[in-house]
Amino acid sequence: MSETKELLRRGVGEFEPMPDAFDRVLARRDRKRRNQRAAAGVLGIAVFALAAIGFVRLLGSEGTPAGEPRSPFEGTWISTSDPDGGTQTMTISVSADGAVEIVVTDDIATVCSLTPSTMTGTGRIEAGTQLVIPEPEYTCDDGSVPESLSGPPLEEQLRDWTLFLDPQTDSLSDGFGGMWHREGAEIPSPDPTTSGAMWPQTSLEEVREAQELADAGDPDYTWQLDPNLAAWPDSNPEEPWGAEIFQRFSREVLGWEEFSGFAIEGYVPEGGHTHHLGGVVFIRCAPGRTNPLYPKPYREMPPAVRGCAPTIDDSRYETVRFDLEQEGRIGPSGIWVVTRWELLQPAGPYSTFDHLYPDFAQSQVEQTAPPSTAEVTAFLQEFLAARVDGEGAEDYLRHLAEGPPSPDEEVPLLYATTGGTPYERSEIERVQGPVWPAGWSEFKVRLFAADGTVVEQSFVVIRQEDGRLGLVYGFPQTDGFPTTENGQAVPVPYSILDGEVTFAAAPPWSDTILDRTFTVLGGVGRGSASQFTMFTIVADPLTGVGCEAGPPAADVEALVRSIRSNPDLEATAPVAVSLGGIDALQMDVVAAPGASDCGQIDRLSAGQDGPTRLYLLDLPEGMSARILAVAISALESEFEHVVEAAAPILDSFEFHTR
């Protein structure tokens, strides 16, 4: 075995797939068919991963005029939670005309090579508890240029910098993990009773002694033996919520009278026995109380949670996460101990993504009242009415996460069919939901145009942080085509060079690389041949021969010369064509016999696995690149078929000079 493989084997460890993996795949496929959708992935996650949802705390809050006197944001705030150890001081002032201004100083700024920095900005207060600074200005006090250590440029990372006010603790959080307290306020220290170490023994020595006593049949220790836990999940895939150590720990350590376990993040098997359970999550239930937000057990609600009312308020559950391990002996005769535990804290703020993909083992479980059927129906009808009316539908839409959405997250055909015919009526079909704890529901909507065209799309209705409903297009793990027109998939619009070049590709074309100057689509081709299909677009490709990359070509003619002089490539003579109304040259390229691996045109994979058709064009003046190269590559047996499938993409090219 190679050295690297041995390293990787250590990474895999004792991992074994779930024993019922095959049945789960069949069930997932059936569920997809049943729903005519692919929501199964989320349901699968839901078995193991739960999360807190917290948008009801802002329910009903309306926008606060920025000029409101005595704004709760006003004042001086201190943060010492910066990982670099620095202290940040923020002054927030609200002027009479409503403008909010901030000044943040940091005595140790990582992005300024650990020298002091200052950030200033103006912003607005939203929903009463959020202060948004659209474009903060960040400067290093020594005059150097702040430099982001990872990810996008700093100004992009800071755009729409938002502070979230927690009125109960009078503190601010900034979404990057920073916590802010008022200057002079006492910073609360962690409650020592919210976490703990090993239980019921407190050391490995004690565990060894307890193991001996359990072996000898001492009833004070034999309860720590649990062959069912050691055999889970092979013996029974149902989670072992009734295990005595769970029960005793919840009652004796936490003092909980009623509780419900419903998530196990992971387990570690060895020699056919499970000896470690990680991220076991229990929630506390209020005795004798009906869940006020979910009084009836909805179909998608986990059975373990049905009938469990929260204890903190109507939304929040006391939530504990703990790990279990057989520290002394592995197998049915080994005793189990809790090795660590902690009461989970609220997480927030939550993105739409968090609502749809809750992670229950990371934060306090928090439920949201599901909107009533009447509310959801009215909301969807408003949205669809806006689409029929031809304006305002965008206001209802939300994206999964921060940052620009990928092209397939944008809703196509918002106001009209591809033929431009407006809609005249619509219908709604509930697919699933409400799904606990966020209370979202999934719907299919159909829009009917006067010419008989039917557009069908899927949306999830979620309750947002501000209490209002919002729509998420498609579904995060959908396998189908989120929009169809008369049953046919609708092309997804793409662009490169920041929108200067646009085009559209219908599924099964799908993106694999999306970059400002480099995009690759794939997914087309019969059978395994689809693996070799690539529709590649590169702006300003480099020239070069062999393994030496040259400079970007000055123009298409120079690029063509470079390709034709490349000894690793055989290229046809260029033919004049038009792409998106611009003159272009088309040529076919294959690898020359005995070609080296370096005989490629920059990122275009030309001739790598089969023939490649190239389209090369000089971009119009005023665009941010000089040349655009489009390559269609496929196995020789598939080439004509793929070229045909790519024709609609080529026809869709448009160029937008600024």
Next chain:
Amino acid sequence: MREMTLPDEARTVAQDFESFFRAEYRSLCQALVLLVGDAFEAEEIAQETMTRVLERWDRVGVMDSPAGYAYRTALNLQRKRIRRLAVRTKRRFASVPVADIGPAASDRHDVHRALQELPDGLRAALILVDWLDMDTEEAGRVLGLKPASVRVRLHRARSALRDALGETS
């Protein structure tokens, strides 16, 4: 194991698919554990991958390399998932300490951490070649790269992994 109730046609497809599943699923999961660093995330992607393969089994089953199709599907799923997980992952890694659950698990964490520090492309190349024993040509087809590029990535990934784990070559 729970017995599923399936119509006859579906049962036939499922039986054909089952032998493929039994042969490949474990390896797919293991590769994904290395790729994503989390067993449950890995199995979730593997489940979705195999579901997609099953849905297209009439076409995938006659391919020269159905496993190649499955790995490509899994890699695509993982890439899309990574993008969508980015926000949450950033928060989670910032706030949750790395678990300390014994020497074996610690060892596993070290390898996972080292793997996660590799750029996506290097990590994928390493796992396809060094874990799944694909040759650079096969891996290149899965990754959409020429074999030479796979070899370059492989070399860099191996070096980085050894450096991160303090091993000598």
